[in-house]
Amino acid sequence: MPRRQQATARQERLGTELRKLREAAGLKGREAAALLGTDSAQVSQIEAGVAGVSETRVRQLAAHYSCTDEKLVEALVAMATDRTRGWWERYKGLLPPSFLDLAELEHHCTHRQDIEFLHVPGLFQTEDYARAVFSYRVPELPRDDLELRVRHRMERRQIIEEPRPVPYTAVIHEAALRIRVGDRTATHAQLLRILELSEAHHITVRVIPFDLDGFAGATNAMMYVSGAVPRLDTAVRDAPQGAAFIDSEAQLSALRTLFHMVESASLEPARSRDFIHRLAKEL
Numbered sequence: 001m002p003r004r005q006q007a008t009a010r011q012e013r014l015g016t017e018l019r020k021l022r023e024a025a026g027l028k029g030r031e032a033a034a035l036l037g038t039d040s041a042q043v044s045q046i047e048a049g050v051a052g053v054s055e056t057r058v059r060q061l062a063a064h065y066s067c068t069d070e071k072l073v074e075a076l077v078a079m080a081t082d083r084t085r086g087w088w089e090r091y092k093g094l095l096p097p098s099f100l101d102l103a104e105l106e107h108h109c110t111h112r113q114d115i116e117f118l119h120v121p122g123l124f125q126t127e128d129y130a131r132a133v134f135s136y137r138v139p140e141l142p143r144d145d146l147e148l149r150v151r152h153r154m155e156r157r158q159i160i161e162e163p164r165p166v167p168y169t170a171v172i173h174e175a176a177l178r179i180r181v182g183d184r185t186a187t188h189a190q191l192l193r194i195l196e197l198s199e200a201h202h203i204t205v206r207v208i209p210f211d212l213d214g215f216a217g218a219t220n221a222m223m224y225v226s227g228a229v230p231r232l233d234t235a236v237r238d239a240p241q242g243a244a245f246i247d248s249e250a251q252l253s254a255l256r257t258l259f260h261m262v263e264s265a266s267l268e269p270a271r272s273r274d275f276i277h278r279l280a281k282e283l
Contacts, residue, residue, distance in 0.1 A: 003050050004050045006050075007048065007050050008049075008104060009098075009105065009245055010105065010108070011049035011052075011079075012049035013049075013079070013245075013247060014049060014079040014080055015047040016049075016247060017232070018046060018047055018053070018058070018061055018076070021061065021062065021067050022047075022061070022065055024065065025064070025065040025066055025067075032061065032064065035060070036061070053080050055081050058073070058076050059073065059077065069229075075227070075228040075232055082108075084107070086103065086104060086107050087103070088104055088152070088155075091148065091152055095149065095152060099149070099152055102236065103152070103156055105225055105245075107159065108227070108228070109159070109166055109227065110167075110226045111166060111167045111169075111225075112166055113168075113171075113223075113259055114168075114170045114171065114222070114224070115170075115171045115222050115259060115262050116172050116173065117173040117175055117218050117221050118179065118221070119179075119181065120176055120181075121172065122153055122156065123156060123157050123159070124197060125153060125190070126186070126189055126193050128189065128190075129181055129182055129190045130149075130150045130154070131147075131182075132181045132182040132186065134146050136181075160202070160203060165200075166202070168202060168204070169203075169204040170204070170206070171263055171266050172205065172206070172207055173207075173218065174207060174209050174210045175210070177194075177207070177276060178279065187283060188283040191276055191279055192280055195273060195276055195277060195280065198269070205269060205272050206263060206266035206269060207266060207267045207276065208262070208267070209267065209275065215265055217258065217261060217265070220262060221238070222236070222237055222259065223235065224255060224259055231249070233247075234246065234247055234252075235251065235255045
């Protein structure tokens, strides 16, 4: 297969998982290449995500690496053979690649979990809220670029709004609900939007109030995206250079634990809805 100019995060992840399987089997790149009848450069390109890999080769590699996890192998085959051209492709060359990677990651996820302390989660944001978030940037974005980001964020919401939505849990600190990212009217509309979504059977909203005792987890904002199998889960965290995708099992395990700690400290869904309703009435 021809070499790609730039691999997507999903293509890189496939290569990373194949490398992990090879390393777990104790094989070097040249040994894997010999098993496939190719050279080590080709194996390196596959593992870097810049070269595609066929279903047959994925299965050959899994067999050579003594991988007996059939669900993982099928998930890797699906990643290798998927030719989906999703809605995010319309933004290629218009937005940074991380925007497209995030949308593709969400498109293939089986469950979403968010913890937010200063902003309302992106999947809940209204247009006015998102526009205010993207406007607060130095240097200021040109109007067309700003509107592209807003439109992209609005389209991302389809994973929780489509006929077969993804189960979604959002844990939101009171600070994120109270901070007026926009004006009073926009803030009120945003709270009502969260209340509306919280009634959906597949969405769980939980709130962490300011007066919660013994809560020291305010640095643990995260997005946790469940893959086709747990091995393919991904955590996303904001970083100065953009969104950082985390796929290390040790880090994922720690983040799963942190999520459950924060979730267990938050208010139950019914009490959370009452809490947000009271805030909305204050405005």
